Amino acid sequence: PLQGRHDDRTLVFADLTREEYMKVQQYLLKQKDLAISTSQITKPSENFLFLIELSLPKKAEVLAYLDEKGSKPVREATAVVFHGAKSYIKEYVVGPLDNPTYHRDVTKERYQVDVPINARPVTIGEYALFFSFFETEIFSKLEKLLRESFGVDKKKTLNGFEQMPRGVRSGDRKTWVSFFRDMSGMYIHPVGFEILLNHESLNMSQWRIEKLLYNGKYFDSVEELQRAYDNGSVKKIVYKESPDYGSLKPRSKPLQIGPQQFYAEGARYSINNNHVLYLDWSFAFGLSSLTGMKVFDVRFKGERIAYELSVQEAMSVYGSVTPGMIITKFLDSSIGIGRFAHELVRGVDCPYEATYVDTYRYIDVPLPVRFRNSICIFEHNMGQPLRRHFADFFHNNFGGMANSALVFRTITAIGNYDYMWDFIFYQSGSVEVKVHATGYISSSYLLPGSKKHGHQVAENVLGNIHTHFVNFKVDLDVLGVKNVFQTKDMEYMNVSLPWMPDHYAMIPKLVEKQLKTEKEAALRYDTKTPRYLHIASNKTNRWGHQRSYRLQVYSFAGDHLPESEAEEKAMSWARYKVAVTKHKDVEQTSSSLYSQNNIWTPAVDFSKYIEDNESIEDEDLVAWVTTGFLHIPHAEDIPNTVTVGNGGGVLLRPHNYFDEDPSIHSADSVYFEPG
Amino acid sequence: PLQGRHDDRTLVFADLTREEYMKVQQYLLKQKDLAISTSQITKPSENFLFLIELSLPKKAEVLAYLDEKGSKPVREATAVVFHGAKSYIKEYVVGPLDNPTYHRDVTKERYQVDVPINARPVTIGEYALFFSFFETEIFSKLEKLLRESFGVDKKKTLNGFEQMPRGVRSGDRKTWVSFFRDMSGMYIHPVGFEILLNHESLNMSQWRIEKLLYNGKYFDSVEELQRAYDNGSVKKIVYKESPDYGSLKPRSKPLQIGPQQFYAEGARYSINNNHVLYLDWSFAFGLSSLTGMKVFDVRFKGERIAYELSVQEAMSVYGSVTPGMIITKFLDSSIGIGRFAHELVRGVDCPYEATYVDTYRYIDVPLPVRFRNSICIFEHNMGQPLRRHFADFFHNNFGGMANSALVFRTITAIGNYDYMWDFIFYQSGSVEVKVHATGYISSSYLLPGSKKHGHQVAENVLGNIHTHFVNFKVDLDVLGVKNVFQTKDMEYMNVSLPWMPDHYAMIPKLVEKQLKTEKEAALRYDTKTPRYLHIASNKTNRWGHQRSYRLQVYSFAGDHLPESEAEEKAMSWARYKVAVTKHKDVEQTSSSLYSQNNIWTPAVDFSKYIEDNESIEDEDLVAWVTTGFLHIPHAEDIPNTVTVGNGGGVLLRPHNYFDEDPSIHSADSVYFEPG
């Protein structure tokens, strides 16, 4: 029996419905001056409606609506148009929904700069050109080499995997494409053939291959490679069939199924549209095509704890001797993290009994697409007590409760990697935001010197060393929006013992600080940070302490790219374990759709949020949390990286927020004493 | 259907049976020259048989027996006798079991020093004297004060809780006893009354109260306090009933039970005596009264990975202005960690369907005691995929498997705290050793200046800042006992891009080292340690890399006590996140039963294991892993600390140990593709 009530007002956070996407699309198509195409094979030189997403209303308006009976904020969409015909990208706000009557160019407002057309991700339309270009310029010209080296024939082809960024400076759109065998898990079947495609021009006739790499040697043109191959001046790769080690097919037959979970008395949570109730918790959710999972208006016992918790970016920096991966720095939100939230598999991705929710997206498509069962929600018995105590000294009794928590999950398969995103709601008032990586590693063909950058994981295959960094937005609102950022830690102090003053001892002491400005509150990974980090209210709990939520970051992050590198600006959020800024509606995300392909002059450079060094005392604060892990691939990453040990996250825990542990009021509490 | 077979040879690791304890006890009682008493109220001045435990055979003998058809090692017990009559403590090895015929004093062999009698823990016999001493010296003399201040009467008493160490220098046995209301969770009901009891003498008639603390003031004697109380020169504490905030009784009625787990096709593990089989795993286990949980001969697919994984010590250092807690440094293995492994509660401590195992112990008792259901073993669905990949680019398929793992657990309620100890066996070949804290915090009466050392958590109650440090012994044997200790990490190197040599970029590079000596391999918490730590064989996997297991340490440890403090020697293991030593049978544990009460001259000072700086190349290596967390108590620690976020551990993961992820061979693997 649910205690809470669903609240339709949280629909302000809901993703667009299929109908809303359609209305926006239709409205924009009617604007003849925009001259938009929605065809999936729109050419780069044309104007393409790439993305439609919810445009979040201003926070103040939403809060007025939710908390003060303010009017409902106007529902609007963001539309991203690649104006190939005009060489720029525009973001429009389109509204009102359900029946759009206006659109407004918000590009400058959001990014302060114009966004050049080459900052756009590669669309399916552009990929179609890639394939035809490869066909005419490579596959048809290098037939013999490809057959002899890689077994390419009518039935067998090579698949390309692009490395990013696409070049080394602003304006570049030169992509190293590495080729892989057309097998399951192609990402771990590199063949040793890579090409550098210059596709800067919006006109494919001007595209060209600038370099080729074959078996470790560079060539300036297809013809040069062909000559060298034919005259024997390059060592030939001789085709050999490869064992199917990338396959995920079971090697054994099912024997006996493992433990399963069931709800003996039915589910204890409820989902209505985008609103979830679970015991004392409630929250609204959405799934951005770009940034992925987000929850809003997270409440415990009716009190809002967080306005927004959301994924912002997933980034990796690779090391290699091969040309593509040597410069590879992936910024997944530019490709779209939520975009790849596909159907979850019952009994594997989430328990059988979980509730599965469909999502709808409009990104690089002609029509909105439904993704069946792409979010799962379930309560899980964590297999341990949340708390317990056994007493047999003076008193005899036992009290405790099992740790049952609600898991809200999506898994996004972005090319090779699958990221599992979890928001976990505990009965003790904690929320955890977690990411785990699984799927295929990115690999390169083994060349002399390769092993400086990783381990060999299969025949001729190097698993390349790389970092994983993930950024989360944590907009806690602790008893309203006016908060402060506190740190707590310990220090030893030398103390004379009061009952024997000539004897001294080192005693742990509590050290508390309130950080005043954004720069002070940008806690770098390469420095020692205080152990306890709190977003606190000036209101106190019953015992006179400021009510707060603590951020406990779980991370095994590697080293962040040095700031000397031009590419670093697009990932400057990764400098900081936690950075606390003053909330601004225009500082909605720490990264952007345009970061990957204009990495040197990114539309969003997070460090600028801090640069004005605003006061963070009694302000609406947002904590930007970075977690990650260093990944040195090893044989056990074949075929897939396992989730165990490969993740990170942040636990948000009440700290003097309540007057006592709220789980003591849980109906799951168990107690007994001798009868 | 189980694949493996139970192996009775692992009984060499089994705890003593009830009959074996009895035989050892009877044998020792027959040795008239030892003049041993087994009565629970044996006086400190008499000889008391305190402990009987398994004496582990030498590792070489065990390995010969297990691996080379060597003969079965002789089964022996360790007996600890407090020779009050002679003022020393002796450890005897008694054998052979089942029918002892000899005993041998091994004290010097094990500790190189004699162990003075005052290094002993306080026995129930000594506690009995405490109570009678308090009755005559305090309760009967301070009747009025105790009634008026604390409501003490015939029905209502105060309970004492001892602080440790018992003094400030070797030989001291002066215990600050803090008094608490006799309520549920007395640990969070301090009353502001503490006394310093000198019980150095084995003869109670010489015990005395050296100091008293009442409402923040010190007194030299009961009479002095009484006078001050009567003449009004000390501010009186006026008794007031306290709300029952320490109670664990549910505040709400059960509503609807949470998710449960079941084995639809039966358990996939099997337990035979102390041997466990689970899918590809097998291991033996034991539970030491002193150190707690331990597993031996841990094998995956028949290959031994670890000889021993065991809990060693749990330590805490507190800060306070009150006299007891100001010097408090708990070393739980001196009290006995495993000693307090009580019955686990079905559905709270472990899932209902878990298998529960009884244990038998002999510590500070007249006869061996059975602890029903004090270990639980279960397979748990972790609620997430172990691995998965969804492909819809070039290929369409899905492969993955749920993360089902075996959990081996005990929970030890050592006074206020309950530590949950988990060994988790994953299908990917990883083992995790974890500890979580729950139960009651230790608290002190709020006095001026108190808040420098913590937060107020109830009326007049301070939750004192403290550290938690836990030490594990990780004796990995990677393909035999001859191993090396490797570290791996990343560094950025400046590289000229091969296809545009005038352009440089910072590229992650793999940095590998092999540490040569124990001192090099003692990785301190206060320094930067390499991110990957490996125990490796010189044998290589299919791809030419040294087969290894990686240690991934999860820790939020606070600052370790400065080495300048005399007490630090008894906890010197906590300096190091990981310290790798050469295995020696005599270096069985990193702490000892005698550490708490002779903390200044401990029988075991772990740092001495390192001092001889032996070579660790191609030796049998043991990794001593320290994890922990800084605990700044807050209101939500009342009544109990929750497990979520309050723990640490170490994950042992294969790294180039296999040629591919072994979970690909799991019968739980799932795969499908378009039909």
Ligand SMILES: [Ca+2]
């Ligand atoms: Ca700012």
Ligand SMILES: [Ca+2]
């Ligand atoms: Ca906020």
Ligand SMILES: [Ca+2]
């Ligand atoms: Ca040594």
Ligand SMILES: [Ca+2]
């Ligand atoms: Ca070893």
Ligand SMILES: [Cu+2]
């Ligand atoms: Cu990775």
Ligand SMILES: [Cu+2]
């Ligand atoms: Cu604690």
